[in-house]
Amino acid sequence: MRQDDCYQLGEVIKTHGLNGEVGILLDVDFPNEYQNLESVFLEQQGKLIPFFIDTIQVNNNKALVKFEDIDSLDSAKTIVKSKLYLPLSSLPSLENGQYYFHDLVGCEVFEEKSKLGDVKEVVDLSGNQLLVVDADDKEILIPLKDEILISVDTINKKIQVSLPDGLLDIYND
Structure with missing residues (x-):
């Protein structure tokens, strides 16, 4: 997946607890629409890497996320400050006259x-x-x-x- 084919959903801002959970800052108009996400792309060393979501709890413009295979504080630290992306094709369609x-x-x-x-x-x-x-x-x-x-x-x-x-x-x- 190329970054040009995606939009930025947010950023990992901190670790949470000892089991690999992270706090996400969502940079979108309607954060609750992302409550059922199954996966996202994280920017790692300039490349977009798919990460699958075990659990996500959205609260206003923040979310608490547990990714598959991120099971410790140390592994969670490696993704802090990573930007999250989703494909442009996943954006909801807009009414006539609206735009992103x-x-x-x-x-x-x-x-x-x-x-x-x-x-x-x-x-x-x-x-x-x-x-x-x-x-x-x-x-x-x-x-x-x-x-x-x-x-x-x-x-x-x-x-x-x-x-x-x-x-x-x-x-x-």
Whole structure:
């Protein structure tokens, strides 16, 4: 499985107890939808390795997980800080007009007919989601707000925005 074919589910943040359980921080909108996971991919030395789940208990955005073959504190320590991934194909389908953040990466961003740049990534800073747009080797941060995003076309990879007055001036020298 390639990382490009997956989305990040979360990260192993700590060990729990002596029998190999670990605490997971889930980086998803609806953590309870992952209560019945059977397996995940863990990033180990740059590769995605499948890990099968014995038990999982989800509580808000955290989960307590016991993986098969991770039976001691020492073996659990080896996976702390590992990122967890699931295949993109496992994502629930969305209603018309909805999108996942990873769908926005690579989209061209326009204000009226003027191209501002291409979306490099979407970041979440304390609950404020921002488009990181590469505009002629400058990085522009655009808030993901309904009043700013006029239209999002993930099929044609185009986003139309209406920026607040002065936003672009911040990035001009």
